[in-house]
Amino acid sequence: MTPAKLASTVLSAARAVFETRGLDVSALPATTAVERPRSPEHGDYASTLALQLGKKAGVPPRELAAALAEELGRQPGIKSVEIAGPGFLNIRLEAAAAGLLARDIVLAGTRFGHTDTLAGERINLEFVSANPTGPVHIGGVRWAAVGDALSRVLRAAGATVGTEYYFNDAGSQIDRFARSLYASAKGEPAPEDGYGGAYIAEIATAVVAEAPDVLKLGEPEALATFHRVGVELMFAEIKQSLTEFGVEFDTYFNEKDLHDRGELQEALDRLREQGHIFEADGATWLRTTEFGDDKDRVLRKSDGDWTYFAADCAYYLDKRKRGFDRVVIMLGADHHGYIGRMKAMSACFGDDPAQNLEILIGQLVNLVRDGEPMRMSKRAGTVITLEDFVDALGVDATRYALARYSSDSPIDIDIELWTSASRENPVYYVQYVAARTFNIALNAADSGVTRGVPGDFRAELLSGEHENDLLKALGEYPDTVARAAQLREPHHVARLLEKIAGAYHRFYDDPACRVTPKGDEPVTEGHRARLWLNDATRTVIANGLGLLGVSAPERM
RNA sequence: GCGCUCGUAGCUCAGCGGAUAGAGCAACGGACUUCUAAUCCGUCGGUCGCAGGUUCGAAUCCUGCCGGGCGCGCCA
Numbered sequence: 001m002t003p004a005k006l007a008s009t010v011l012s013a014a015r016a017v018f019e020t021r022g023l024d025v026s027a028l029p030a031t032t033a034v035e036r037p038r039s040p041e042h043g044d045y046a047s048t049l050a051l052q053l054g055k056k057a058g059v060p061p062r063e064l065a066a067a068l069a070e071e072l073g074r075q076p077g078i079k080s081v082e083i084a085g086p087g088f089l090n091i092r093l094e095a096a097a098a099g100l101l102a103r104d105i106v107l108a109g110t111r112f113g114h115t116d117t118l119a120g121e122r123i124n125l126e127f128v129s130a131n132p133t134g135p136v137h138i139g140g141v142r143w144a145a146v147g148d149a150l151s152r153v154l155r156a157a158g159a160t161v162g163t164e165y166y167f168n169d170a171g172s173q174i175d176r177f178a179r180s181l182y183a184s185a186k187g188e189p190a191p192e193d194g195y196g197g198a199y200i201a202e203i204a205t206a207v208v209a210e211a212p213d214v215l216k217l218g219e220p221e222a223l224a225t226f227h228r229v230g231v232e233l234m235f236a237e238i239k240q241s242l243t244e245f246g247v248e249f250d251t252y253f254n255e256k257d258l259h260d261r262g263e264l265q266e267a268l269d270r271l272r273e274q275g276h277i278f279e280a281d282g283a284t285w286l287r288t289t290e291f292g293d294d295k296d297r298v299l300r301k302s303d304g305d306w307t308y309f310a311a312d313c314a315y316y317l318d319k320r321k322r323g324f325d326r327v328v329i330m331l332g333a334d335h336h337g338y339i340g341r342m343k344a345m346s347a348c349f350g351d352d353p354a355q356n357l358e359i360l361i362g363q364l365v366n367l368v369r370d371g372e373p374m375r376m377s378k379r380a381g382t383v384i385t386l387e388d389f390v391d392a393l394g395v396d397a398t399r400y401a402l403a404r405y406s407s408d409s410p411i412d413i414d415i416e417l418w419t420s421a422s423r424e425n426p427v428y429y430v431q432y433v434a435a436r437t438f439n440i441a442l443n444a445a446d447s448g449v450t451r452g453v454p455g456d457f458r459a460e461l462l463s464g465e466h467e468n469d470l471l472k473a474l475g476e477y478p479d480t481v482a483r484a485a486q487l488r489e490p491h492h493v494a495r496l497l498e499k500i501a502g503a504y505h506r507f508y509d510d511p512a513c514r515v516t517p518k519g520d521e522p523v524t525e526g527h528r529a530r531l532w533l534n535d536a537t538r539t540v541i542a543n544g545l546g547l548l549g550v551s552a553p554e555r556m
Numbered sequence: 557g558c559g560c561u562c563g564u565a566g567c568u569c570a571g572c573g574g575a576u577a578g579a580g581c582a583a584c585g586g587a588c589u590u591c592u593a594a595u596c597c598g599u600c601g602g603u604c605g606c607a608g609g610u611u612c613g614a615a616u617c618c619u620g621c622c623g624g625g626c627g628c629g630c631c632a
Contacts, residue, residue: 363561364626421594425594
């Protein structure tokens with residue numbers, strides 16, 4: 001029995017109690033959840049439903065709990081229900097009901113953990129979005145890991161997700177980039193406001209290789225070539241390093257297209273229709289203060305140019321027109337000042353900012369070596385890049401390290417720790433479970449231990465303490481994925497995997513939990529039942545690591 | 557000044573309004589003739605920044621204060 005099934009059993013029991021007693025059924029929530037109590041004395045699962053409903057129903061919680069306990073106790077698979085404290089229901093399952101989870105997981109395979117909690121939601125997820133003026137730097141790396149994991153988690157929860165990378169290959173940043181390339185190709189030092197770093201020389205050389213006559217051109221033509229080819233090469237490189245990192249986007253969206261298609265004007269017109277546009281000092285403004293922003297924002301400057309914010313408005317509108325009802329944007333902490341104007345802008349379009357626009361802020365990341373944050377990259381000079389990260393830790397450890405923390409806490413990633421092969425390195429701890437489960441399955445096959453057909457699975461044999469703990473941890477997986485999706489916090493998945501890993505390692509170390517017989521001992525039904533549990537663990541660990549974009553190795 | 561955000565064990569961090577707040581590290585002490593010891597077990601460790609409020613119940617929600625980080629342009 002999964003926690004989800006138990007929860008719905010609790011809810012229908014509550015409905016039955018309400019009906020028999022003639023209570024108002026509308027007081028019942030649409031869904032409820034059971035929780036895993038910390039203390040084993042409180043049963044396998046606990047429900048607080050009676051506490052929540054006592055007041056609404058006008059019945060003392062303990063009395064309601066008693067009625068619920070009686071009703072629940074009659075349900076199949078439930079061994080006992082106790083009332084504790086002010087009205088907690090402490091539920092114990094029959095060993096067989098708990099153990100069946102192992103079989104359910106194995107049979108569900110890669111689908112285990114998928115739910116329909118976000119079914120019908122169309123979510124646009126924008127992250128990284130670095131302009132092609134240099135390699136992806138450290139802030140983008142965090143979002144590459146977290147954003148990609150989130151997209152997978154959202155999909156597992158049943159949402160339709162479009163991932164998106166927004167960039168701009170025009171404007172002064174890119175001009176500086178082009179001028180830096182040009183200077184480098186001519187053997188001159190970088191312009192004062194230009195970009196430094198070894199990568200500029202590399203790209204400049206590559207541009208010259210692709211367009212050998214570029215230095216013979218006049219300056220405007222040469223700059224145009226460096227601009228065009230340089231952006232192309234830089235962007236190809238960004239995409240490649242992201243691909244190597246396991247991250248690909250459904251859409252790479254160029255801001256230029258918004259301009260070319262007249263979408264800024266369209267957005268402005270739309271906002272004007274909504275009555276939020278005004279003219280002042282020769283500029284065109286959006287009255288964002290009407291929806292809580294600090295100050296009104298200029299869309300079109302007095303010189304006739306559009307502002308960056310105007311493009312933001314057009315881009316938002318574009319996403320909405322493409323059918324996304326939730327626009328999620330992941331930004332670095334240095335951009336959190338944008339939240340107010342973005343939310344207000346959404347409201348100016350007539351949307352509900354609480355529903356249609358979510359802005360997630362990620363705090364800073366440091367890559368730490370010998371206790372000191374690394375500040376300089378070998379290649380980029382000024383900042384640490386995605387490649388630096390992967391060179392230092394490898395893809396798996398980088399992704400895991402970034403995805404296991406809440407995005408709103410600043411983190412230090414210690415190179416020594418994340419490359420160590422030990423308990424203190426969470427990614428090794430979890431991956432080691434994958435390797436152990438695989439190895440055990442091999443050994444089982446060698447010793448003639450097989451799962452057999454599902455109908456022969458003896459779930460009640462998985463009743464030891466370590467087997468129980470492992471089953472319960474595995475049972476939390478679907479809810480955890482759903483919650484991670486709901487909260488946009490993939491780190492919950494990583495934390496559960498670590499908990500499962502701990503439970504598995506304890507199971508493994510328990511001499512009573514052997515999957516293969518020792519020495520000449522005969523194969524028993526217990527070995528076979530534990531092989532189901534072993535394989536169920538492997539399934540969940542592999543699925544969970546998959547959501548984080550981390551491999552589940554067969555051997556370490 | 558205004559806004560956002562964080563404050564939980566010595567350190568790094570989990571923690572869905574629920575019961576006696578948890579992990580890892582560090583410190584100390586144990587377990588390999590054993591399916592991989594990259595593992596496991598034990599001990600030590602708390603004013604959940606402070607003060608109010610809401611609630612049957614608050615680390616969690618609200619308000620104020622203190623402390624850290626960040627942001628506040630007709631820049632991109």
